[in-house]
Amino acid sequence: MAERIVKEAQVALDFSGQRFDQIATELFSDYSRSRIQSWIKDGVLLVDGKQTKPKEKLFGGEKITLSVELEEQVVHDAQEIPLNIVYEDDDILIINKPAGIVVHPAAGHHDGTLLNAILHHAPETATVPRAGIVHRLDKETTGLMVVAKTLQAQTDLVAQLQDRSMGREYEAIAIGAMTGGGAVDEPIGRHPHNRQKMAVEPVNGKEAITHYRLVKRYNNHTHIRLKLETGRTHQIRVHMAFIQYPLVGDPQYAGRLKMPKGCSPELQDALRGFRRQALHAKKLELAHPATGQWMEWEVDLPEDMLELIEVLEADLHNGGENHYM
CATH class of the missing domain: 3.30.2350.10 (Pseudouridine synthase)
Structure with missing residues (x-):
């Protein structure tokens, strides 16, 4: 379903001496700079009805028109x-x-x-x-x-x-009993030996910052809330594994499943049966792109994580031991 965009704008005298592509990016700020430049090159973004080079300087008073059908x-x-x-x-x-x-x-x-x-x-x-x-x-x-x-x-x-104005908060269940929250500020890049994985890469990695705090500590696990500053691939999973608290069920970063010593048969079954990383994007907040209104949404944990927490609670009250075999 094609969409046609038709817009026009008058170049204010304040823009006198600036480049066409810079002015167009300011006047049509709903679109990215690269898209504006592409439209200029394609001849669908015109100055006074004429195709104009992106670097050409304008004087003010010109009319910029856009007429394009989005493919x-x-x-x-x-x-x-x-x-x-x-x-x-x-x-x-x-x-x-x-x-x-x-x-x-x-x-x-x-x-x-x-x-x-x-x-x-x-x-x-x-x-x-x-x-x-x-x-x-x-x-x-x-x-x-x-x-x-x-x-x-x-x-x-x-x-x-x-x-980084968009807010994203997650909840997860980590292996190990944490003593407190904190932040992980470690760059992340492609794993040097396994291209399917990411890793903390101090030299070639990109900036990655994850904040975490405790929701509930169990005998050998911790329910945590996390907030992202950056959005790297597998960021939470990599960072939590890096600080030795990988996520329950994580097939790539948690290593071989180890059973906590003294944990209940119910918890052993729950851990064996949890075949995905215990990670849920719980809260999202952003400025609405059309109105600017600040909006936020929050959703409950999925059933499998709720069931795992229920078993962890039972194990906690049954006095399971606080270490792994």
């Missing part, structure tokens, strides 16, 4: 896959993602993804890069995600992620 950015199929929608309007979609669904098609996952579901539910997202997906959750991580339904919303939400 479909996404070539994947729309598929009827159920979505748990927490909130929706003309600009954004807030989804509570279940475990087991990949966000974006990739090698080995060409369909059946969240992107395919979004294209079916909101066909207009086909004209938005990545169908409006501006941040991701790992396949087995549950919880809140925001999707942009328009190009303007996508530009704004990406900016909020980049300037």
Whole structure:
């Protein structure tokens, strides 16, 4: 479903002497600088009806016009896959993602993804890069995600992620009894020997900061709340493993399953049966891309994490020992 954008703006005298592409980026701030430059190059963004070079300086008083039909950015199929929608309007979609669904098609996952579901539910997202997906959750991580339904919303939400004004809080169950909260400020990059994994990489990694605090300490596990400053791939999982508190069930970063000495048979069964990282994106807050209104959403923990916490509570009251075999 193509979308046509028609806009015009008068260049104020205050802009006199500035470059065309810089002025256009200011006047049409709903769109990214790279997209503005692309439109200038394609001849759909004009000065007084004429194609003009991006670096050409304007005097003020000119009329800038934009007339473009957005082409479909996404070539994947729309598929009827159920979505748990927490909130929706003309600009954004807030989804509570279940475990087991990949966000974006990739090698080995060409369909059946969240992107395919979004294209079916909101066909207009086909004209938005990545169908409006501006941040991701790992396949087995549950919880809140925001999707942009328009190009303007996508530009704004990406900016909020980049300037770290978008708030994202998670809850997790970590292996080990923590004594207090803290922050992990360690750069993350691709693992040097296993390209499927990420790792703390002091030399080649990108800045990554995770704050964590205790919700409840159990005999050999800790329920924690985490807040991200940055959004690196596998960030929480890598950081918690780095400080020796990997997440329960994490297939990549927790290592071989070890049973706590003296824990109940019920807890042993629960730990063996928990086959994904115990991580949930619980809270999301952002400025609405169209209105600027500050909005926030919070969703309950999924059933499997609630059941695990229930067993941990029972084990705590049964006096399980505080170390691993």
